[in-house]
Amino acid sequence: xxxxxxxxxxxxxxxxxxxxxxxxxxxxxxxxxxxxxxxxxxxxxxxxxxxxxxxxxxxxxxxxxxxxxxxxxxxxxxxxxxxxxxxxxxxxxxxxxxxxxxxxxxxxxxxxxxxxxxxxxxxxxxxxxxxxxxxxxxxxxxxxxxxxxxxxxxxxxxxxxxxxxxxxxxxxxxxxxxxxxxxxxxxxxxxxxxxxxxxxxxxxxxxxxxxxxxxxxxxxxxxxxxxx
Amino acid sequence: xxxxxxxxxxxxxxxxxxxxxxxxxxxxxxxxxxxxxxxxxxxxxxxxxxxxxxxxxxxxxxxxxxxxxxxxxxxxxxxxxxxxxxxxxxxxxxxxxxxxxxxxxxxxxxxxxxxx
Numbered sequence: 269x270x271x272x273x274x275x276x277x278x279x280x281x282x283x284x285x286x287x288x289x290x291x292x293x294x295x296x297x298x299x300x301x302x303x304x305x306x307x308x309x310x311x312x313x314x315x316x317x318x319x320x321x322x323x324x325x326x327x328x329x330x331x332x333x334x335x336x337x338x339x340x341x342x343x344x345x346x347x348x349x350x351x352x353x354x355x356x357x358x359x360x361x362x363x364x365x366x367x368x369x370x371x372x373x374x375x376x377x378x379x380x381x382x383x384x385x386x387x388x389x390x391x392x393x394x395x396x397x398x399x400x401x402x403x404x405x406x407x408x409x410x411x412x413x414x415x416x417x418x419x420x421x422x423x424x425x426x427x428x429x430x431x432x433x434x435x436x437x438x439x440x441x442x443x444x445x446x447x448x449x450x451x452x453x454x455x456x457x458x459x460x461x462x463x464x465x466x467x468x469x470x471x472x473x474x475x476x477x478x479x480x481x482x483x484x485x486x487x488x489x490x491x492x493x494x495x496x
Numbered sequence: 497x498x499x500x501x502x503x504x505x506x507x508x509x510x511x512x513x514x515x516x517x518x519x520x521x522x523x524x525x526x527x528x529x530x531x532x533x534x535x536x537x538x539x540x541x542x543x544x545x546x547x548x549x550x551x552x553x554x555x556x557x558x559x560x561x562x563x564x565x566x567x568x569x570x571x572x573x574x575x576x577x578x579x580x581x582x583x584x585x586x587x588x589x590x591x592x593x594x595x596x597x598x599x600x601x602x603x604x605x606x607x608x609x610x611x612x
Contacts, residue, residue: 270612275517279509279606281502281527363498394534395498398604423580424532427598456586456594 285399289367292374292402299380302485303370303387305403307425309418310391312411313435315343316468317477318386322350324478329383329485334373336365336390343388353377364395367402384485393422404488411436412443416450419457426454431462433477438467499535503543509606510553519611522553530563530603531580556609565601569593 280286296303308314322331333354335344344356355373357365365387377385387403389396408429410418413436419426426432432454440447451463464480466473506525514522529535537560548554565580571593578586580601587594 270520272523272610272612273517273519274608274610275513275519276608277513277606279513281505281509281604281606284505284508362501366501398498398502398533420581422534424534427532452594453586456596457580459595459597 282398282400285366285368288371289400289402292367292371293404295374296379296402296404299382300489301379301382301385302405302488303385303401303403304481305387305389305396305401305406306409307389307393307396307406307429308391308409308411309393309414312391312409312414313468314388314391314409315346317409317433317435317466318347318388319350320468320471320474321386321478321481322347322352324474325384325482326350326352328482330381332377332379332382332385334365334370334377334385334387336369336388353382359390363390363392364399365389365401366399370401370403383489384481393418393425397422397425397428405430405484407431407433409433409435410450412439412445416446419450419453423457426461427457429458429461431464431480434463434465435468437465437472438470499539500543502535503540503547506540506558506606507544507547507551507553510556510609511551513609514552514611517611520552521612522556523610523612524557524559525553525609526559526561526607528561528563528603528605528607530601531565532598532601533604535560561607563600563603566599567596568599570595570597575599 306314318333331352333347333352335354335356336359337343341356344354347354355376357369357373387401406429408425454461464473464477466477510522510525541558544558564577566575566577568575569588572591574590576589
């Protein structure tokens with residue numbers, strides 16, 4: 269047997285996906301298409317927020333949706349009923365979407381004529397946080413019934429998001445969810461994050477959320493115009 | 497569950513470097529993983545053993561070095577370590593400031609490997 273040799277290297281494990289995600293972002297910038305990656309636990313209200321967002325913004329923007337689901341198509345059927353182009357990615361057991369899967373979905377959408385693409389990521393707070401999808405902004409939903417301790421359990425997810433939507437605030441009266449404590453924790457993990465309380469059920473603050481998204485899209489499309 | 501694609505990525509990088517160095521066998525692989533990550537060590541080795549079967553990396557031992565979460569206080573500039581899943585209050589140990597930036601804890605790379 270030969271001698272053992274040590275090879276020093278510093279190679280990012282997920283660099284392939286990261287680089288490819290950058291490539292997707294460059295393409296999206298060229299077509300002025302804002303892509304939002306929406307993440308949350310199962311049942312937090314991702315599909316409800318997607319539907320509400322479509323209703324709020326469909327008059328202003330051309331919208332498309334990418335649905336990531338382990339096996340079913342129920343979510344994409346709901347979006348399709350709204351008359352919005354939707355691509356269903358069945359991940360076949362995979363717990364997250366990565367840039368390569370998103371690329372596949374994008375090839376089925378008329379990207380250059382879309383202003384906004386919403387990715388509904390797989391319901392999970394762990395894996396989606398590790399994989400860059402190529403989205404322009406990352407959003408997550410935390411719903412009140414899940415409890416205020418989620419930032420303690422899933423710090424990475426909270427630290428990579430640009431906006432946190434706290435859904436089902438109509439449940440606050442029935443729970444011991446400490447909103448102040450939760451927000452403090454999130455802010456210490458991620459001082460730049462925007463936090464918006466909503467209720468998809470009552471419609472509370474859906475307008476505020478839609479305004480945040482609209483401002484981000486406008487900014488993104490203007491930035492692009494300035495560069496050209 | 498996300499360990500599987502991650503391990504696949506590790507194996508590809510390792511095999512690429514092994515080939516570049518004309519290695520006959522990969523003995524061990526050292527990884528640096530920040531505490532922010534939810535990677536479960538045990539599964540990483542198990543998936544690696546499974547995926548590396550029949551390659552020159554079969555049987556290689558994965559050495560995972562966890563890098564602690566270190567934050568820097570924006571107010572006074574001092575750095576301090578936290579247990580991101582346990583510490584109730586993430587505040588500067590010197591001045592109690594709560595505006596912080598992440599110094600380490602997001603590492604996710606292969607630092608070295610031993611080959612023959």
